[in-house]
Amino acid sequence: MRSDTAPSGYFTIPRRSADCVGVQMPIVQPVQRRWRGDVTFASRLGTFCDYHVMIRLARFLAPLLAGCVVTVLQVAMAVALLAPEKPFTERYSALVQHDSYWFMNIIDRGYQTIVPPIDHKVMEISNVAFFPAYPAIAALIRNTFNISTGTALLIAAQLAAWGFWTYLFLFCRRWEVAASLQISATLLILANPAAFFLVAAYSESLFLMALLGFIYWSTAEGRAARVLAAIHGIVMSATRIVGLVCAAFPLVRSVFQTGWRGLLKPRKWLRENRAAVVLTAVAACGGIAFFALCQLRWGHWDLYMRTQAAGWGIVPDYFAVVRPESYRWVLPALNNPTEMSQLSMTLGAMLFVAIAVCELVPAIRRRAGLPARAGIYFCAATIYYLSVSGVACVDMESMMRYEFSAYALIVLALLNFLRQFRMPPVWVRVFGTATVALVSATGLCLQGWYLWNFTRGHWVA
Numbered sequence: 001m002r003s004d005t006a007p008s009g010y011f012t013i014p015r016r017s018a019d020c021v022g023v024q025m026p027i028v029q030p031v032q033r034r035w036r037g038d039v040t041f042a043s044r045l046g047t048f049c050d051y052h053v054m055i056r057l058a059r060f061l062a063p064l065l066a067g068c069v070v071t072v073l074q075v076a077m078a079v080a081l082l083a084p085e086k087p088f089t090e091r092y093s094a095l096v097q098h099d100s101y102w103f104m105n106i107i108d109r110g111y112q113t114i115v116p117p118i119d120h121k122v123m124e125i126s127n128v129a130f131f132p133a134y135p136a137i138a139a140l141i142r143n144t145f146n147i148s149t150g151t152a153l154l155i156a157a158q159l160a161a162w163g164f165w166t167y168l169f170l171f172c173r174r175w176e177v178a179a180s181l182q183i184s185a186t187l188l189i190l191a192n193p194a195a196f197f198l199v200a201a202y203s204e205s206l207f208l209m210a211l212l213g214f215i216y217w218s219t220a221e222g223r224a225a226r227v228l229a230a231i232h233g234i235v236m237s238a239t240r241i242v243g244l245v246c247a248a249f250p251l252v253r254s255v256f257q258t259g260w261r262g263l264l265k266p267r268k269w270l271r272e273n274r275a276a277v278v279l280t281a282v283a284a285c286g287g288i289a290f291f292a293l294c295q296l297r298w299g300h301w302d303l304y305m306r307t308q309a310a311g312w313g314i315v316p317d318y319f320a321v322v323r324p325e326s327y328r329w330v331l332p333a334l335n336n337p338t339e340m341s342q343l344s345m346t347l348g349a350m351l352f353v354a355i356a357v358c359e360l361v362p363a364i365r366r367r368a369g370l371p372a373r374a375g376i377y378f379c380a381a382t383i384y385y386l387s388v389s390g391v392a393c394v395d396m397e398s399m400m401r402y403e404f405s406a407y408a409l410i411v412l413a414l415l416n417f418l419r420q421f422r423m424p425p426v427w428v429r430v431f432g433t434a435t436v437a438l439v440s441a442t443g444l445c446l447q448g449w450y451l452w453n454f455t456r457g458h459w460v461a
Contacts, residue, residue, distance in 0.1 A: 067165030191443030233283020320392030
């Protein structure tokens, strides 16, 4: 019941809804939301009220809708336009190819192998060559809705793609990125020749969704944000082995926030950055748990690496990235996806050079938001370096797909960088728009070709 008078030092909260009646509370100074570099504040659970909940949900509604629209467009392009001309269910199932069958085998049979692993690819004998998060989530969807394994894999991947696009737009909202830059970034990612793997039965979308969610929530304050960051980090490291290294994002960000000199006193630095250290350790638990399973069940924690080496011939070359012969400059033939993967490796290196120029040249460099960008660059460079090291021994096969994750992170970091500039002159905007249009058109044409082949069972990446 509302009171017209209140004791000194108290005020009455006005009625917002039937569930939020007026109550007397001590007068406190209003808390001002502030931007602190790359840090934003997560919702706090104090003074809970459905009015505040609706306000918070409204902030997520537009990114959710935008992410859903982009994901639906991707699925529609793949199924309606480029899949084989068959009934709808078969067109949709055409997105289950190649590695998807290994995930189906893991879901249906569980992890099975002999020790040592067989020296060629036979999933019925040895299938411990893929991390468990994606098949585990797909298995949960299959058992919950009683659908086929292939459909469950597609739904899991496409829900994760929705999550990836949503986090991209959430970053844009947090950083107050102009609409023109948001559209350009969306087109550049959507038009990457390997972008269709986001909606195919592959683990790329789950890894990217978990990674962007980990970055998003670890750069926010509040207990809920830390919990969400930890959950995303565990899924990330349980999806791809490179996620174990990307879990160090909070540490890299802390180093750039506090400065390198703090590392000269490691004990003090660890005390002051205890939260980042704990979050990194928890985020890595997904991959560590998989290694622990391999040790307990088969007596070899590195059975994943052994299976990759035996069945796929993966022998890492950690110096491949500095070898000139690793880089190919010849335009690839459309019927040779390996050459496209080789060119992707070269183009990826050129992107990192462009980033170095943007961040180091005094005339254009920007310090605002640098800690978060440095962490994103670290994750992108890690994905690129470990991917190159792993596939160098097989002529960069599949690098087009592996490089896509690093490419998406680079676009995200560039959004943070470019948002700091004032409105450029008209000729700059026209040139930028024309460049984005040309790159997007070229990329979509290439993606259409590779997707057409992929849905017909041909190897692409």
